[in-house]
Amino acid sequence: MGLLDFVKNRNKELEYMFDFDLIDGTSEKIHMKKLAIQICVDMIARTISQSDFRIKNGKEIIKDELYYRLNVRPNKNQTASTFWQQLVHKLIKENEVLVIKTDDDDLLIADAFTRAEYALYEDNFKDVVVKNFEFKRTFKMSEVLYLEYTNEKLTTLLDSLYTDYGELFGKIIEFQKRKGQIRGLVDVEAILEKNEKGQEKLQNYINKIYKAFSEKSVAIVPQQKGFKLEESKQSQQNHPVEEVNKVTDGFLYQVANALGIPIALLKGEMADVEKQTRNYMNFCIGPFIKKIKDEGDAKFIEKADFLKGKRMDIRKISYNNIFDVATSVDKLRSSGVMNGNELREELGLEREDDPMLEKYVMTKNYSESVEGGEK
Structure with missing residues (x-):
């Protein structure tokens, strides 16, 4: 078991990079999944954060306190771009996001809350926590911005897909770790002490030998009577590391499809880039903007003013x-x-x-x- 421990420690850095538990054969860690989601969500968040949020009364743009909050400083500790990026991250990853308004007109994104749903009355939000502060009051639906993404969390939808990709990914990584591995065989004649102390002395000696081999460019080991050390290197087979990248990219592209991001944009392809960008803005960014706009119209504008032409207008970043x-x-x-x-x-x-x-x-x-x- 000492030799197995040595081989495991030798590959510890590679195991950490891919975050896969190869000994048990199954993976409970989610670095590959988190990386794919992070790449896609960051792309959407960066795009939306560059939008201009404003209230229009007919053709006139109303530049007041709300305009300043939405585009410059939503609260004392965040800029507008940081605020909108955080909002998009929570909306996609957690399927919902709650924004409350304080007595100072600050807009804060809740880290945790409890929603009480009713059929004929407004839903209430209590136990609202922002950072380390918990609000003791209860917020009504009409007092907050509340956005929902889908019926299920994105991570839940991807779990079954991740299981299949994870098994394949784990097998490829396990093979890469075995490929070219140097294995040592030690023959020991039965002249050593046949007790626990003798076994411990032998194991310590073997550990010193392999430590010298792994850490020194030149290592000299004295031969011992009744002790023979042989090394064998596994044959190289045509299973390049590119297979690892293919599996990782495949999972990334599935996440992108779920969010409506064209694969060509993630790959960086230049062919029809304008068409791909248009599709990205219309079918991925557009629905997010519509959710924010609908909620803003309902919460920032009175019904009578809305019917007279007052609207929330969100200007997306121009790609032309x-x-x-x-x-x-x-x-x-x-x-x-x-x-x-x-x-x-x-x-x-x-x-x-x-x-x-x-x-x-x-x-x-x-x-x-x-x-x-x-x-």
């Missing part, structure tokens, strides 16, 4: 170069489909108080023809 779409912008303006300020909004720019930008213009090529000559 303004110069690449210049021709299309010109066509939309010259055909009278959109005015200048509407185009500025679509490009992510602020509206300008210029009467000319509010006009719909049409060039001669788009004007109605007059029979019998030019107008």
Whole structure:
């Protein structure tokens, strides 16, 4: 068992890197799963954190205390980008996130809470904990921002998939650890003491030998009577480490599919990158933005004001170069489909108080023809 302990310790660093318990044959550790989820969730969180959150009353953007909280400083200890990244992380990983408002108008993300659900009344949230502070009061649904992602936690949905990938991953890592391994065989004649003390002396001697072999570039071992040491190196087979990366990437791509992230973006492929980015913004980021917008409309805006045109508006990060779409912008303006300020909004720019930008213009090529000559 001493030799087995030596081999295990020798590969301790590799075992830690992949976090797999190879002795038991099954894995209870989740580094591969956590890494895949972290990569995908970070990508979504970084994208959403670059959005601009604002309240609009018709065409007017209301820049007040709420605007400052949503885009600059939600609370005393966080910037807006950090706040939104944390919100997205908790929403995806834990399936839900609760944001409360303090008496100082700070927006805080709850670390833990208990939800009491009712059929005909507002749900209540109690035992709300933020960092190490527990609120003694009970929050009503109308007083908080509460977002849900799906019906089950993402990690729960991936558990069955992870079991299959984990078994395959563990077998590949186990094989890689055996490949090229040097194994020692020790023949001992029956001249040593046949008791516990003799066995201990022999084991200590063997440990010293292998320690010298593993730590020194040149190791000289004196031969002992009745003691013979042989080493055998396992044959190299064509099972490269790339197989480990393939399994890891396969699991990562399955997580990305579950979240709606195009695989090509994770791979860094440049072919059709604009199309892949558009799909990512529409089918992955879009639903998250819609959840935040719907909750903001319900909690930040009164019903009467909403019916009059007051809305929460979230401007996503633009992935188009303004110069690449210049021709299309010109066509939309010259055909009278959109005015200048509407185009500025679509490009992510602020509206300008210029009467000319509010006009719909049409060039001669788009004007109605007059029979019998030019107008």
